[in-house]
Amino acid sequence: MGHMGAGAPQGPQPLPGVAHVVAVGSGKGGVGKTTVAVNLAVALGKLGYKVGLIDADIYGPNVPTMMGVTRQPNIVGENRIEPILSHGVKFISVGLISPGDKPMVMRGPMLHQIIRQFLQQVEWGELDFLIVDLPPGTGDVVISLVQTVPLTGAVVVSTGSSVALQDARKALEMFHQVKVEVIGLVENMSQMTLPSGEVIDVFGAGGTERTAAQFGLEFLGALELNPQIREGGDKGLPISLAGPDSALAKDFYTVAKKVADKAKEIASKSEDVLEIS
Numbered sequence: 001m002g003h004m005g006a007g008a009p010q011g012p013q014p015l016p017g018v019a020h021v022v023a024v025g026s027g028k029g030g031v032g033k034t035t036v037a038v039n040l041a042v043a044l045g046k047l048g049y050k051v052g053l054i055d056a057d058i059y060g061p062n063v064p065t066m067m068g069v070t071r072q073p074n075i076v077g078e079n080r081i082e083p084i085l086s087h088g089v090k091f092i093s094v095g096l097i098s099p100g101d102k103p104m105v106m107r108g109p110m111l112h113q114i115i116r117q118f119l120q121q122v123e124w125g126e127l128d129f130l131i132v133d134l135p136p137g138t139g140d141v142v143i144s145l146v147q148t149v150p151l152t153g154a155v156v157v158s159t160g161s162s163v164a165l166q167d168a169r170k171a172l173e174m175f176h177q178v179k180v181e182v183i184g185l186v187e188n189m190s191q192m193t194l195p196s197g198e199v200i201d202v203f204g205a206g207g208t209e210r211t212a213a214q215f216g217l218e219f220l221g222a223l224e225l226n227p228q229i230r231e232g233g234d235k236g237l238p239i240s241l242a243g244p245d246s247a248l249a250k251d252f253y254t255v256a257k258k259v260a261d262k263a264k265e266i267a268s269k270s271e272d273v274l275e276i277s
């Protein structure tokens with residue numbers, strides 16, 4: 001762990017002004033975790049919360065594309081980074097710093113540095129929710145995150161396929177090991193409705209809900225597989241912008257409300273514990 005300097009704060013430090021930090025993770029890539037993180041952030045913003053979003057998916061930073069802004073952030077004051085504001089959400093991404101097709105090639109310590117900067121050097125101001133889009137899998141970034149800031153909880157995204165769920169279970173186990181409470185599971189790309197009204201089950205809908213039940217965790221909802229959701233992300237106009245009454249966005253709002261309620265519940269529980277101890 002390396003020796004901390006004398007008087008250095010031990011362990012994760014809460015971010016001043018930020019009420020809840022919620023990580024969005026998945027066991028494997030390609031399950032639409034970033035789509036869920038971005039739409040969750042936008043939906044929470046539309047529900048009246050102050051929201052920030054960190055793109056911690058260092059190797060595949062897609063948040064700028066999905067949020068529709070790719071300009072570099074401004075540096076303000078003493079080396080502080082001003083987050084980009086888009087669709088009512090403040091966000092930061094490595095994709096803003098290293099734009100285009102240049103990959104970020106880096107090792108663990110550099111990763112840790114970036115995650116720390118995104119948490120501590122960005123002018124987040126007052127936030128109800130800071131959503132962190134994690135890379136897929138169970139690697140360094142999660143460890144850096146939990147070492148830097150106390151997390152309220154994590155949302156795990158999967159499709160219903162047994163392969164994806166096998167990896168989602170690893171993600172659940174990882175959060176358990178680093179003592180982060182799992183807020184619940186989301187099934188993405190659940191079913192597809194054809195123009196004829198016929199419903200196709202592409203990835204094994206219902207699998208995620210069964211997994212949640214197995215682990216005694218909350219199932220936050222199923223999001224359908226729909227080209228318009230992808231198009232929204234590709235164009236930088238997340239589907240949640242359509243609001244809670246939109247047929248396509250409403251499921252994201254169901255998830256957002258459940259995440260908000262559960263995060264507040266977890267936070268108030270931990271406050272009770274602090275008062276007792």
